[in-house]
Amino acid sequence: MTAFHNIVVVGGGGAGLRAATAIAEANPLLSVAIVSKVYPMRSHTVSAEGGAAAVIADDDSLDEHAYDTVSGGDWLVEQDAVEAFVREAPTELLRLEHQGCPWSRQPDGRIAVRAFGGMKKKRTWFAADKTGFHLLHTLFQTALSYQDIVRYDEWFVTKLLEDEGGVHGVVAVELATGRIETIIANAVIVCTGGCGRVFPFTTNANIKTGDGMALAHRAGAPLKDMEFVQYHPTGLPFTGILITEATRAEGGWLLNKDGYRYLQDYDLGRPTAEPVLRSMELGPRDRLSQAFMHEHAKGRTIETPYGPIVHLDLRHLGAHVIDTKLPFVRELCSKYQNIDPVKELIPVRPVVHYMMGGIHTDIDGATPVGGLYAAGEVACVSINGANRLGSNSLPELLVFGARAGKAAAEYVRELKTGPRSAVYAQGRDEERRLRHELGKRTEGTERIADIRTEMQTTMEEGAGIYRDGDSLDKAAVKLHELRERFDRAAIDDHSSEFNTELIALLELDFMLDIAQSIVACAGRRTESRGAHQRTDFPKRDDEHFLAHSLVHHSGRVEYLPVTITRWPPGERVYGR
Amino acid sequence: MSAHQQPVSAFWWLHQWSYLLFVLRELSSVFVAWFVVYLLMLVSAVSAGQGPYEDFLAWSGQGWVLVLNVVALAFVLLHAVTWFALAPRAIVVPRVPPWVVLVAHYLAWAVLSAGVVWVVLR
Amino acid sequence: MKNTPKTITMQVTRFRPGEDEAPVVQSYEVPLRKEWAVLDGLNHIKDHLDGTLSYRWSCRMGICGSCGMTVNGKPQLSCATFLTDYAPGPVRVEPLRNFPVIRDLVVDIxxxxxxxxxxxxxxxxxxxxxxxxxxxxxxxxxxxxxxxxxxxxxxxxxxxxxxxxxxxxxxxxxxxxxxxxxxxxxxxxxxxxxxxxxxxxxxxxxxxxxxxxxxxxxxxxxxxxxxxxxxxxxxxxxxxxxxxxxxxx
Known part of the structure; x- marks a missing residue:
């Protein structure tokens, strides 16, 4: 079967919904479809907790937000994109406010802002500590009022149709029925989010398998800066559930096994009772996660069955602050850790949280492949560089979701030709491939869960917070072996209706691609910058590596110089 | 797609105490109706004079009528109590805690009942 | 804690359209661990015992709303309901009631x-x-x-x-x-x-x-x-x- 839309948005999270509404507003005559493997309100945007940064306070300025972002990203940042980002972020957050988002307020009814890691001013808007949840539901519910946006809920995209350097649609499977459909489109916007599930211990939801990155990669778009994987310093052991940075913004402390605020030993400032911006617990995530590793090496963390931990201390904040500003943290601690942060210490350890890298796009979300756009975590513009600052990702997905939507609407307006018959043939080929996957994998000797687990362990050991040439080489060899074993993987389930095992197989296929890209880029970047720390090359090397890595599907890696407008590379200074 | 329609058991209301309570409350409307009928019978008997009124009292004194009225009273009480219990959730007054709304309902009930008692026993 | 059994039986309602006329119950033994939610038990089944079991899940932190199921007769988020609360078991896992069942624990909403x-x-x-x-x-x-x-x-x-x-x-x-x-x-x-x-x-x-x-x-x-x-x-x-x-x- 074949359907047609002018623009197909893959992914129904924050970026996808924003892109779709931007298209509907730019040109109401266009037919827009959102194809998502989950119902849009289940998307992982829902899990974001702490907040969304945008300049609104009187004492703040766009330049300060831009500088914090550039220095936070260790200068591996497109500065023209950052300037657009900080300029448009307040408009986007206000737009959400006008759509009903319940932003937390000051007593007089104006928007409240809180401190956040690496930010020199208080500029993080928040909806208690369920910011992503409220943001996503506001976007989704508002999108319901756009009756012309077509939704393919619980459809899994398996391929982008690509012909003569342009993208012309997707092939997707309807989960409920197993129906495979070719959806022709003049443009495709990929908004599928990150790929945290490539690692064993992550805050990311089960659906975060890098689908969009792999889809675009296979369609010819390079992936950018894939070696930059963010570890959030505070995840709950065992589950990996995120404990928001807002806990530290509200005044929480990180303590080692001796009850000592160890961050003071890592050039992050002096401990004070009240939180100080860009200092100590409000330092950037890469530096905090690295400090944890050093504490561990010194034997000053606490061993648990689920790895070493330190403690996050919120007790001095009191029940009132915790209940009004951090109620979800209290709920999560109680449910998943059986502790009350009002009275007890929270065990935490660094956890894979966010992918700075992604599909290479320009400032309008356009990839080098005609008609292919990307926005949100799946994309890499890059405003995040080598390390994203907390609370920049939510405004990023709004700003660049909207930009990609407008750019795609403009692209299809100027497009003169429709797809050639070759595109339809590709659709039929893909349908055959999928039927084959479903049928042939009866005799295999490998279980997908085993391959997945080994891939995750390989990534943690080879490409974790600290890497070196040796660990990365080993990881590359292992991933190659896993790719071969994947071809022999069997599935138990050969039915059509809601076959989640087939989806898990296709996701693993994508994840193996992504894992290889991460390791390939990390192996070639022989310097340390932001979240990419090489023990064999501990210094930043601006001479050779003030450049984005671009990895092509062939495995070739090239470098693209960073755009610098106003902030020449300097030292990242926190706490002094 | 051949989805399976989950059947609803005829005894679904026995599966959970809250469901049973709900069905009993629904059932209470029958007894409320009975009290209305009983009241109309009383009014009719009173208007017909001393004789019919005494006949009515004698009829009401029979065992089965007494039992019926006791059961009906229990159901009407159930109805009233559950009705009051939901009042604070339906009537949300700014800056007034829900328990005040609940207590106000019980107070109003007490005052009305006292009024009735005063009229009857005067 | 010496007497705590190391496994628990999960009785999972299966429905495979085209194969099952009506739902059937299938039992699985899964490890009983302190931290494990009902969802972790299902994931253990899916990964190691029976890849054909289908259910929805995503955030595993009680915010995405995917993993609603009927656990021992009550509607619950399976990521926020813990196996130890049902020890020694068995724990019954059924699809959410009042919705048509597409497959196993997946309902049509x-x-x-x-x-x-x-x-x-x-x-x-x-x-x-x-x-x-x-x-x-x-x-x-x-x-x-x-x-x-x-x-x-x-x-x-x-x-x-x-x-x-x-x-x-x-x-x-x-x-x-x-x-x-x-x-x-x-x-x-x-x-x-x-x-x-x-x-x-x-x-x-x-x-x-x-x-x-x-x-x-x-x-x-x-x-x-x-x-x-x-x-x-x-x-x-x-x-x-x-x-x-x-x-x-």
Whole structure:
């Protein structure tokens, strides 16, 4: 079967919904479809907790937000994109406010802002500590009022149709029925989010398998800066559930096994009772996660069955602050850790949280492949560089979701030709491939869960917070072996209706691609910058590596110089 | 797609105490109706004079009528109590805690009942 | 803790369309670990015992709303319900009630997805929005805050006998979300939502069982939202009847 839309948005999270509404507003005559493997309100945007940064306070300025972002990203940042980002972020957050988002307020009814890691001013808007949840539901519910946006809920995209350097649609499977459909489109916007599930211990939801990155990669778009994987310093052991940075913004402390605020030993400032911006617990995530590793090496963390931990201390904040500003943290601690942060210490350890890298796009979300756009975590513009600052990702997905939507609407307006018959043939080929996957994998000797687990362990050991040439080489060899074993993987389930095992197989296929890209880029970047720390090359090397890595599907890696407008590379200074 | 329609058991209301309570409350409307009928019978008997009124009292004194009225009273009480219990959730007054709304309902009930008692026993 | 059994039996309802005429129960032994949610048990089955078992899950932190199931007869988020609470077992896992079953533990929620837009769950504001933000005090926000916490997990529909018997009923979550906007100081859409909310399939279908609020994992209190709207609807109907046109609202 074949359907047609002018623009197909893959992914129904924050970026996808924003892109779709931007298209509907730019040109109401266009037919827009959102194809998502989950119902849009289940998307992982829902899990974001702490907040969304945008300049609104009187004492703040766009330049300060831009500088914090550039220095936070260790200068591996497109500065023209950052300037657009900080300029448009307040408009986007206000737009959400006008759509009903319940932003937390000051007593007089104006928007409240809180401190956040690496930010020199208080500029993080928040909806208690369920910011992503409220943001996503506001976007989704508002999108319901756009009756012309077509939704393919619980459809899994398996391929982008690509012909003569342009993208012309997707092939997707309807989960409920197993129906495979070719959806022709003049443009495709990929908004599928990150790929945290490539690692064993992550805050990311089960659906975060890098689908969009792999889809675009296979369609010819390079992936950018894939070696930059963010570890959030505070995840709950065992589950990996995120404990928001807002806990530290509200005044929480990180303590080692001796009850000592160890961050003071890592050039992050002096401990004070009240939180100080860009200092100590409000330092950037890469530096905090690295400090944890050093504490561990010194034997000053606490061993648990689920790895070493330190403690996050919120007790001095009191029940009132915790209940009004951090109620979800209290709920999560109680449910998943059986502790009350009002009275007890929270065990935490660094956890894979966010992918700075992604599909290479320009400032309008356009990839080098005609008609292919990307926005949100799946994309890499890059405003995040080598390390994203907390609370920049939510405004990023709004700003660049909207930009990609407008750019795609403009692209299809100027497009003169429709797809050639070759595109339809590709659709039929893909349908055959999928039927084959479903049928042939009866005799295999490998279980997908085993391959997945080994891939995750390989990534943690080879490409974790600290890497070196040796660990990365080993990881590359292992991933190659896993790719071969994947071809022999069997599935138990050969039915059509809601076959989640087939989806898990296709996701693993994508994840193996992504894992290889991460390791390939990390192996070639022989310097340390932001979240990419090489023990064999501990210094930043601006001479050779003030450049984005671009990895092509062939495995070739090239470098693209960073755009610098106003902030020449300097030292990242926190706490002094 | 051949989805399976989950059947609803005829005894679904026995599966959970809250469901049973709900069905009993629904059932209470029958007894409320009975009290209305009983009241109309009383009014009719009173208007017909001393004789019919005494006949009515004698009829009401029979065992089965007494039992019926006791059961009906229990159901009407159930109805009233559950009705009051939901009042604070339906009537949300700014800056007034829900328990005040609940207590106000019980107070109003007490005052009305006292009024009735005063009229009857005067 | 010496006597704690190391495994627990999970009795999972299976339904494979085309294969099973009616749902069947299949038992699996899974490790019983302190930290394991019912969902972790299902994942163990899927990864190591039987890859054909299908269910939805995503965030595993009780916020995405995917993993609602009936656990030992009660609607629950399987990521937020722990195996040890059911020890020594067995623990029964069934699909959410009151929905058609697509496969195993996966239910069809398209009925809700069609009803939700009917209550117009978006902000309707007469005229242009302000230059900056709408002012809204914390007290004004408290008016609707709890109704905005709905994660659309469908546990309330599963708990509601009215929805079971009267599939036309809009249902607890949809009505609560309509109320969420009605009570928002920035919204002027209450009149637009009235026809749907105050209809026979709207609040008046509800007979206040109250189980939706008991089942809700996020403290939304849809039952309260519905009762409150009944009063609102009754008062405005009365006003329509008694007042001349110009004086209404």
């Amino acid at each position: 398209s009925d809700f997805m069609e009803k939700l837009p009917k209550v117009k769950p978006w902000l309707i504001h007469d005229g242009e929005p302000p230059e900056g933000e709408f002012l809204q005090t914390p007290r004004e926000m408290d008016e609707y805050k709890k109704y905005s916490m709905c994660i659309n997990c469908m546990l309330c529909y599963s708990a509601c006998p009215v929805y079971a018997l009267e599939p036309e009923f809009l249902g607890p979550a949809a009505i609560a979300l309509g109320q969420r906007y009605n009570l928002d100081s920035r919204d002027d859409g209450a009149e637009d939502r009235r026809d749907v909310l105050a209809s026979a399939a709207g609040v008046w279908a509800c007979t206040f069982v109250g189980e939706c609020s008991t089942a809700c994992p996020k403290g939304v209190d849809p039952a309260g939202a519905i009762q409150r709207y009944k009063l609102t609807a009754a008062v405005s109907a009365l006003k329509d009847y008694l007042l001349p046109r110009g004086a209404r609202r």
